[in-house]
Amino acid sequence: MASAKRVAIMVTCMVDQVMPEVGVAAVKLLRRAGYTVEFPVDQTCCGQPFFNSGFRAQAADLARRTVRLFERYDAVVLPGGSCAAMIRKEYPHLLERWPGETARAEALAARTYELSEFLVHVAGWLPTPAPNAPRVTYHDSCHMNRMLGLGAESRQLLRAAGCEIIEMHESDRCCGFGGLFSIRIPEVSNAMTQEKLRRADATGAQVLVSADPGCLMQMRGFARQTGVRLAHLAVLLEELTR
Amino acid sequence: MNEVSFHNFRVSAAQAIANAHLQSAIDGATLKFRNGRRAMLADLPDVEAMRDHFKAMRSATLAHLTDYLEQFECNARAAGAQVHWARDAAEAQQIVIGIARQHGAQLAVKAKSMTTEEIHLNAALAEAGITSVETDLGEWIVQLAAEAPAHIVVPALHKTRQQVAELFSREVGKPLSADDIPTLTAEARRALREKFLAAQIGISGANLGVAETGSIVLVTNEGNGRMVSSVPPVHVAVMGIEKLCPTWDDAAVWLELLARSSTGQPLSVYTTVLTGPARPDDPDGPRELHIVLYDGGRSRLIGTSYEEVLQCIRCGACLNHCPVYQEAGGHAYGHAYSGPIGAVLVPLLLGLEQYEALPHASSLCGACLEVCPARIDLPRMLLDLRAEEVTHGIIAPPEQAIEKSAAWLLRHRRLFNLLTDLGRVFQRPLVRHGGLWLPRRLNPAQERQLPSLAPRSFHDLWEELAAEEAAPAPVARRRLPSRRTTVTLAGLSLLPLALLWRLLRRKGGKRR
Known part of the structure; x- marks a missing residue:
């Protein structure tokens, strides 16, 4: 059909x-x-x-x-x-x-x-719980959170997929990207990212989920400094709903 | 003169980031203020409505500022105060020095005031042979160290206990232990009390003025504002012309939001109201009260898209919530007004060209707007200032050329995809651990690994993805984009662009 x-x-x-x-x-x-x-x-x-x-x-x-x-x-x-x-x-x-x-x-x-x-x-779609869904922590990216008021939706999807969400300290704190800011003032940008990753690491979550490619790209620049997997919401949900 | 270039900001910020003590002091203080603010605002019945009301009041006051200033002046004079108008810092300095000289003052005591920091009053007084002593503990520490305040509300945020003990020891002429805080405080109290009693003149700013009675209001937590304004025979208050509200009802909302947003207190410990000098039967208070109404570039902003910045009440909530401020520290901003409010206000008051880096000292995360009691849209103004830097040519031509070419390229999708496909080929020797490996000297992101282009773009993958929907059977994967072999436009990939960017920026930095 x-x-x-x-x-x-x-x-x-x-x-x-x-x-x-x-x-x-x-x-x-x-x-x-x-x-x-x-x-x-x-x-x-x-x-x-x-x-x-x-x-x-x-x-x-x-x-x-x-x-x-x-x-x-x-x-x-x-x-x-x-x-x-x-x-x-x-x-x-x-x-x-x-x-x-x-x-x-x-x-x-x-x-x-x-x-x-x-x-x-709009779709009214929620995943069904997956076995072995990971413990995750969710990064509230700035524009999505403050300009669009979104964040509960990502968490709802993750929970429905069976993930346990462990909130990090101040999940709405900027990851340090800020577009060209990350190149214009890289020292500050990098310090912000490392702080973000420290806070994510402290949760003991297996995956740090972000719904924003910009944040993810920024944090991946320090991927080797963290034990937590950095994943886009869509990628993780897609894996869990195969 | 370039006060805060990108280079200056970065060097100063890097020093702050490398200073572990400073980082933990900033983290500790700002976290305490963030938690305090949240708790204190939750305590109010409808804080969002209160903030809306406050913003409307601030906005309406600025819309009729001339009328309110006249009303304020008239009522202040009626109460016996002398009102002075200062167009710029030099005028304000001369007015204060004039008053001091008229009374033969050698020693002035000062309450903490950002406006007098803004006009560099201490330096001007010193040049005129008048000693001025800061009496707010934090300001005093900063003054003894001959430094600038590191935070609007907590000026000595960056000093360690040991540094404070050293400074105090030198000042009082005997060794004081950094581990004995009560003694340090008692010594400061004793030393400052001598100054209060000896000073011929007291100087303060004003947190706000109330037009209906011509009063000024000072808030402090140490009571030094009250001492400064009641012990010496003459008092001078320097107030920015925008710090005005029409009525005491408005002042009540102002004070409530100020303390809660700033330090997370329901009200500051001391709220001092000065309506004219001491009456004949008053037991204390200054015999003369002078109010200096200071413009310093503020009136230029009225009626522009930046007028909103004048709604600021200097609570410091934007600093406490700004991740950039928390890493870079206050001194990187090159002015007593630091953090997001400084990044907007300083270029507006003192010149965009001299403070070119400040509008860029933000990731535009929006935390400042979220917490501002007057909901000042600082991110919008940062963006407007950045746009002005482009139109006024403050952003260097090579950088402008790169940005404009990139935008042009993005309007030509086929060419863009062609060049990025080329980039995929040329980047190959540099791809490590899923990102680009560049020597740090050439990496514009410093120790952060830049991303590499994915082996295949989404555009390239789409054909298969679309086919999947039509026929769910797996399609054989092509390993590499076929286009790459047809491409001959060498040297135009993203990587040379990045390198060019880096080189041009370095060249630009040297020129400055």
């Missing part, structure tokens, strides 16, 4: 180039939730790196491009809270210089979801 439920995935540039397995896992999870997934092949970057470093014109160009690529879909899902927040919270005002663009951006924003949000609130 063909499913009428369709969704477009925006994998984000970081997933596309550095951790495609996150995109693959997200597609599989969406399919398990009963959706047909489309991948608009011309997608690249939401523009956030440029917006965050002050290159507004460049960010706006990429934002307009993204709006045009995705506005034809009923729902757009991203396996990254920060990029989802960019589309939802920054596009409308970033594009307000162009008449009509803000309305299009707002329309897209209203149909854009972070993956865990989409699975829990």
